[in-house]
Amino acid sequence: MKIYAEDRLDNLLGSKRHELKQRIESETEDYILNVGEEQYVEYLKSEFTLDIPEIHTDKVYADTYEREIHASRFPGEFMITNPNQSFKKDIIVYHIPYSGSIDLLKFRPSSWTTMAGYEIQIDRSSRTIVLEYVNFYNDPEKIKRSYDDSVRYIFGSYQALKSDIEGYNNSLEGFIRSTLNSRRQQIAQKSDFLSSLGVPIKKKGNTSQTFAVPQPKLKQKIQVRPVVHSKGFKPEPTLDNDNYFKILKIINDVGKNFERLPSVYSGKYEEHLRDHILLTLDPNFEFGSASGETFNKTGKTDIQLRYDSSVVFVAECKFWTGEKGFLSTIDQLLGYLTWRDSKTSVVIFVSNKNFTSVLDTSKEAIKNHPNYISEKAASDNNWTNYRFSLPDDPNKEIQMALQMFHLP
Structure with a gap:
């Protein structure tokens, strides 16, 4: 996986907001008017919150294995007579545990370094970033410096990425409430307009689905859409x-x-x-x-x-x-x-x-x-x-x- 190279994070966040707005606008009028606001807001927040990737360098561990390395990959100072030959070398493997959605590292934040496009391996079964180094020199300091360089590349734009995602997550509740209230006002205005016509209004026969389990998004947690039992809605005075x-x-x-x-x-x-x-x-x-x-x-x-x-x-x-x-x-x-x-x-x-x-x-x-x-x-x-x-x-x-x- 190449980090900070796939697309601008702003584009992803914009598409998530658009998807969220479309979700609210796709609900039926009865559902929007009758659903409990707090439950609905919490449901949408849970589904659309992005799970920030956390990289746990304090829990890193290493192991080693042997692999055939082609002569073309050896440093220039190694005098290899047969350029088509392969040699068995030790591979030092660092495993850096992560949590959250690691795929978000693909996106470029609002502020990013020139290290975009650095390649890392992801082991999703163990939820680790895998960094491998060929032990050419049998020098642990060289391996350690290579590892430190990789970590520096990974973290080069990480704080900016994390800050952008946190900003999006923190603004979700306000965005949801604003969009929901706007939809409710539109429905109320339409209802007032239809009422002013002075003729009976026949409601459409289709009703909203009152229970649904959406597919998990970035967080592996199933959220249940709030149930609406009421079939109709009549505006009543409420205390602000x-x-x-x-x-x-x-x-x-x-x-x-x-x-x-x-x-x-x-x-x-x-x-x-x-x-x-x-x-x-x-x-x-x-x-x-x-x-x-x-x-x-x-x-x-x-x-x-x-x-x-x-x-x-x-x-x-x-x-x-x-x-x-x-x-x-x-x-x-x-x-x-x-x-x-x-x-x-x-x-x-x-x-x-x-x-x-x-x-x-x-x-x-x-x-x-x-x-x-x-x-x-x-x-x-x-x-x-x-x-x-x-x-x-x-x-x-x-x-x-x-x-x-x-x-x-």
Whole structure:
């Protein structure tokens, strides 16, 4: 294999982005509108991320074997009378282990040296770069210098190649989200246009394939395309992330105030503490209203924010009663939710003296919940954010904040 000689890496990266864009554009409208964004983004990232080749010179090993070497390959200082003769010589073999996609070494990065085109052997069964040297002089220093020269050629443009691939990989998520959002906006605009015609619209009969296992690309790992169960899509009001975190910030501020004034709030019931939160939330948001103990799907919730007839935020307030009760609270909250509700919070009041221990227990326990997907960045030492799925629709993702306050 000749390194840094096949094509410009920029061309490969451009073709990968084009392929990724075509993948998103080839999905049906129903699939794009109903698929969970986080799952779909992670699926595409995993498939289109390039596996950077790592060359492990710290794990190199060598062996030797004998081979017939033709006279024409001997250095000039060797006086060989018969130019057609061959001689048995020792071959010193260096094996340099590698990981990742070694074929990426074929491409020229944005900055490359004049060593492009240097030939190396690849043993894919042992995942090593193989460098062979004929032992003409029986001089280990000469062999070592030849090996060092080869390593220098291999690494001549390696850092630039690695930097270019890392830049592509790091930009993937933003590119995917931008392309996905653009596609969704196009679909929404078309839907609005068709609706404005004032006549019934007949949908096409073809539906998207809801499950597929793509062929492995550069990484030898099979990724599963997210499943979409919903057949149709109707736009519903949603709470944007900025307002969602403003709501959570208000709840957090009120909870911290509970902690600062234990003589006022200690001993209160959940309903009393909830009412204090509601009294602060309601005047802060003009787009909706805050209410307590209102019905949503199958039960009562402690806090809801509504826009018109749609619920856009749901929170559940409970006292800590242990790990089992905590997980039951999450079950209770998830049981209230419909597919329209995607922004939630579990507010836990802790009367235990060892608040830190309860925090640690909750963070471990929540990962054992069957609908847990992943943890996101924490907003405070008592406030962590998570991704969950709905019990009846694993494709539908919700955001859930866990906010805990110490009220001994």
